[in-house]
Amino acid sequence: MSDASGFTRRAVLGSGLGGAAFMAAPHLQARTGDPQALGYRGFSDRGTQAFLGIRYARAARFAPPRREGLPKQATRAIEFGPLCPQRNPMTPRMSEDCLFLNIWTPDARPSARRPVMVYFHGGAYNWGSVTDPLTQGPHLAAQADAVVVTVNHRLNLFGYGWLQPLGERFRHSGNAGQLDLICALEWVRDHIAAFGGDPGRVMVFGQSGGGAKIATLMAMPEADGLFHSAATMSGQQVTAQGPANGWQRTLVLLERLGLPEGKGAADALLALPFERLVDALDATDPILGGSLYFGPVLDMVHLHRHPFWPDAAPQSLAIPMILGNTLDETRAFIRADGPVVRDLDWSNLAERLGPQIRIDLPTPWVVEQYRRRFPDWSVEQVFYAATTAGRSWPGQVIEADARAHAGAEGTWVYQLDRPSPIDPARGAAHTDDLPYVFGTLDAEGSYAGTGRRAREISDAMIGAFAGLAHEGRPGLDAWQPYRLPERQTLVIGEDRIRMVDDPRRWERELWGRAPYIQPGS
Known part of the structure; x- marks a missing residue:
């Protein structure tokens, strides 16, 4: 274990990474004398040049995207494009015509040649938005001295529904959303120089489902060479959805819509208004329970192997990568005041753990092990630690270990331990690293606070991510690469940032006694 609380940024990143965290309001304000690029x-936007709602492709329903040409006349780019149709959207504007991206740049001159940071949003492939105030890019672009791009794409049934058994016209359906991301990266490769970006230095990063999309791209031949570094934040994809499970989900959807199998169903899926299809997504998932899940499919058309099983995809090994997670992931989506945790006590803890974990161990035994190891913990502490370690964290361990075992170019792992100063009961939960990386500490939905410590952590994380984009390694000198057996991890706490070897070894070894099953696969 080594203390790295005195981290410094490398001089190559310059003063653009130095100053205080940005505290601007999250709303957008257009000004006169708008900057232009490519027409x-x-x-x-808060002092940074922005271009929002740029179309990168069009796509017919369930078909692969078609790259869109550049506009032939001056085109306003001052508002976000619509979201893919989804349940409970962040904004009401939805359309199947949703293939738009957004750009923030410190300098739109082609000679600027800054690295490019392309963000894919979370939402488990089924929902999500680039309009989230937490993930808007003006502060990150300015402080990281990089061009920031965020991408809309097709989700849920529209992007990942497995319909190939219904006929050849659905050949690409199981990975259409991934093909959208590939198309957006091709657009970046061909056009980002006009916005001041360097197409030879493209970093992709994403949180939750966005990170899982990146892991999947790292196994897709069509994505090879389109990005040069990657960072995933609480988002892993060890295995993709199998076609058999994908087809079970499709059958449930057809039943919910009142459609028989066969040509009639195929025609109806292409003709029904999207609102009908979205309404049917509330059907119960036959594999996971809850509403229907759709994710990338091992279709042998675009995805020929699992991303990190039985090993790391060979095409990914030359890509330097950051892998991150938070200490209390599940506190964000298993509410302390909800039915799972309400009235929780030692008598019912084992029973309630079972549906929340993805590693099949006897839950009474798991509870006994935690109580013996941590006798002072409350029942709620044991619940959240066990669900995080048995559900949200194992995929990252598998990916980091697989990369280390294969001798990948470089892997750096972090763990956010700092609890929210706004809601201490939340701990360090899923999504809580987002405002630190984007510099959106005061945005709606941020639990980071805006005090000195929040700004210090934000500066450090922006510096680290920017370093990966600029030069292929984090911009924190003391951040050691992850290797076996040490498993060096950057632990970001309330008091200091430090390197720790294998910080949750006991939990890793406990849950490593049985295989991890990727949710949805």
């Missing part, structure tokens, strides 16, 4: 008229 797009943008605006100044």
Whole structure:
């Protein structure tokens, strides 16, 4: 174990990474004298040039995307494009015509040649938005001295529904959303120089489902060479969805819609208004329970192997990568005041653990092990630690170990331990690293606070991510690469940032006694 609380940024990143965290309001304000690039008229968003709602492709329902040409006349780029149709959207504007991206740049001149940071949003492949105030890019672009791009794409049934058994016209359906991301990266490769970006230095990063999308791209031949570094934040994809499970989900959807199998169902799926299809997504998932899940499919058309099983995909090994997680992941989506945790006590803990974990161990035994190891913990502490370690964390361990075992170019792992100062009961939960990386500490939905410590952590994380984008290794000198058997991990706490070898070894070994089953696969 080594203390790295005195981290420094490398000089190559310059003063652009130095100053205080940005505290601007999250709303957008256009100004006169809008900057232009490739015929797009943008605006100044909190001091950074922005171009929003740029179309990168069009796509017919369930078909692969078709790259869109550049506009032939001046085009306003001052508002986000619509979201893919989904349940409970963040904003009401939805359309199947949703293939748009957004750009923030410190300098839109082609000679600027800054690295490019492309963000894919979370939402488990089924929902999500790039309009989230937490993940808007003006502060990150300015402080990281990089061009920031965020991408809309098709989700749920529209992006990942497995319909190939219904006929050849659905050949690409199981991975259409991934093909959208590939198409967006091709657009970046061909056009980002006009916005001041360097197409030879493209970093992809994503949180939760966005990280899982990146892991999947790292096993897709069509994505090979489109990005040069990667960072995933609480988002892993060890295995993809199997076609048999995908087809079970499709059959449930057809039943919910009142459609028989066969040509009639195929025609109806292509003709029904999207609102009908979205309404049917509330059907119960036959594999996971809850509402229907759709994710990338091992279709042998675009995805020929699992991303990290039985090993790391060979095409990914030359890509330097950051892998991150938070200490209390499940506190974000298993509410302390909800039915799972309400009235929780030692008598019912084992029973309630079972449906929440993805590693099949006897839950009474698991509870006994935690109580013996941590006798002072409350029942709620044991519940959240066990669900995080048995559900949300194992995929990252598998991916980091697989990369280390294969001798990948470079892997760096972090763990956010700092609890929220706004809601201490939340701990360090899923999504809580987002405002630190984007510099959106005061945005709606941030639990980071805006005090000195929050700004210090944000500066450090932006510096680390920017370093990966600029030069292929984190911009924190003391961050050691992850290797076996040490498993060096950057632990980001309330008091200091430090390197720790294998910080949760006991939990890793406990849950490593049985195989991890990727949710949805």
